[in-house]
Amino acid sequence: MSAATDSAxxxxxxxxxxxGIGPEIIARLFRSDAARGCVVLGDxxxxxxxxxxxxGALAxxxxxxxxxxxxxxxxxxxVLQAQGLPADLLAAPLGRIDARAGAAAARCIAQAVALVRGxxxxxxxxxxxxxxxxxxAGITFPGHTEMLQQLAGGVPVRMMLANAELRVVLVTxxxxxxxxxxxxxxxxxxxxIRIAHAASARWGQPAPRIAVAGLNPHAGEGGLFGDEEIRIIAPAIAAARAEGIAASGPYAPDTVFMRARHAPPAHPGEFDIVIAMTHDHGLIPVKYLGVEQGxxxxxxLPFVRTSPDHGTAFDIAGSGRADASSLAAAVRMARTLVAGVSASSAPP
Incomplete structure (x- = not known):
């Protein structure tokens, strides 16, 4: 078992x-046992x-x-004080876009990757x-995913958004x-498809049923509404199946999420993972079910990384009203994935 995957x-x-609300939801998390074994990298x-x-009442x-x-x-x-943060970071106004906050956020991410990889x-x-x-702040990455990919050496990565009822992985x-x-x-x-299949063993599904959504209405309707399903998506599914992966589709993107939704006993899902072609195709159904658990x-990545499925919520930053439920869910998911990595690294 390597140090980087040791659940201790x-x-x-x-x-x-x-x-934004990040610091506030972290503070709320640390008022409960949910934060046990966690340390904040920040200011x-x-x-x-x-x-x-x-x-208050939190040291x-x-x-x-x-x-x-x-x-x-x-x-x-x-708090593990991150290095090289702007000296006047506290002067950056709450609820506003500020280059100092952007620079500080990027430094924290880079240092976190260095620590976990070390x-x-x-x-x-x-x-x-x-x-x-x-x-x-002059940071050219459009988000966490792309920044983490570069910090990990450019390995192929994919975004998954998950809750108790759906797991959706994005192509773009x-x-x-x-x-x-x-x-x-x-x-x-x-x-x-390969990345989703390989990763699923970490949460206890070594042979997941993967549904691949189409791009076009009705998955192209046999080429009437676009031919990406015929030219691209179906051949990729066939190639995955030839490798022993339980992938199927392409399915109409407006109904596949309902079929995959796992809400037993009344509605056990037909699939374990849905592959969606674009950001909003995949994330709208998960977020509709409730961002508090996403x-x-x-x-x-060669390490575990999770995050809440919501943004900085500048409209309520500084009010103390932010809900830490999604952050708590992200911590629980990280622990599950770390345990899966540790188990897979253990001697047989």
């Missing part, structure tokens, strides 16, 4: 955008402000090592960042819709 190691929670001052905004302590999370007393939020932590849970704040992510359609190729679809997982 702490989970890192990155602070996210200091002007001590920002986290102390978040503790005050969410009701915020700067720690020297990630493993100090296990020795922190109850109702204490341990064996200091079991995985990473990232609080929400703001894409415009990243851009204002943060692209304009015109560009996303161009990004749907045989290789991209097949690689997505988790974003980056598949294909």
């Amino acid at each position: 190691l702490p989970l890192l929670i990155t602070m996210g955008d200091a002007c 001590v001052g920002v986290m102390r402000r978040a503790a005050r905004l969410t009701g 915020v302590a700067e720690v020297e090592r990630a493993e100090d999370a296990f020795t922190a007393p109850p109702l204490c939020l341990p 064996g200091a932590a079991a995985g990473i849970v990232t609080a929400p960042i703001h894409k415009e704040a990243l851009a204002a 992510v943060h692209l304009a819709l015109r560009d996303a359609i161009e990004g749907i190729t045989f290789d991209a679809v097949l690689e997505t 988790v974003n997982v980056t598949l294909g």
Whole structure:
């Protein structure tokens, strides 16, 4: 078992955008047992402000090592101070796009990856960042997924959004819709199916039933409404099946999610994972079921990374009203995946 996958190691929670609700939902999380074994990588001052905004009575302590999370007393939020953050980060106004917050968020992510790859932590849970704040800071990545991919050496990755009822993996992510359609190729679809199949063993499904959604209305209706299903998607499914993967489709994207939804006993899902071609095709149905339980997982990385499925919520930042349910779900998912990695690394 490698150090990087040892479930006895702490989970890192990155602070996210200091002007959004990330620090506040983290502070709320640390008021319960859900944060046991977690340490925040961020700014001590920002986290102390978040503790005050969410009701006080929560000590915020700067720690020297990630493993100090296990020795922190109850109702204490341990913070590993990230290096190189803007000195005036606390001056960045809550609820506003600010380059200082974007720069700080990016530094926290980079340092978290370095720590987990160095064996200091079991995985990473990232609080929400703001894409415009990243851009204002000169960070060219459109989001976490692309940044993490680069920090991991450019390995193929895919975004999965999951809750208790649906798991959806995307072929394309943060692209304009015109560009996303161009990004749907045989290789991209097949690689997505392979990544989803390989990752599913981590949550206890070594042979998942994978439904592949089409791109066009009614999955193209035999070519009447577009031929991507015939030219690209169906051949990729056939190639995956030839490799022993239980993939099927392409299915009409407006109904496949209802078929896959797992809500027993009345509605056991027909599929374990749905592959969707574009960002909104896949994420709307998961988020409609409730963002409070949704988790974003980056598949294909050499380490575990999860995140809440919501954004920075600038409209309520600073009010102390932000709900930490999705962050708690992300921590639970990270622990499940870390345990799956550890089990698969153990000697037979």
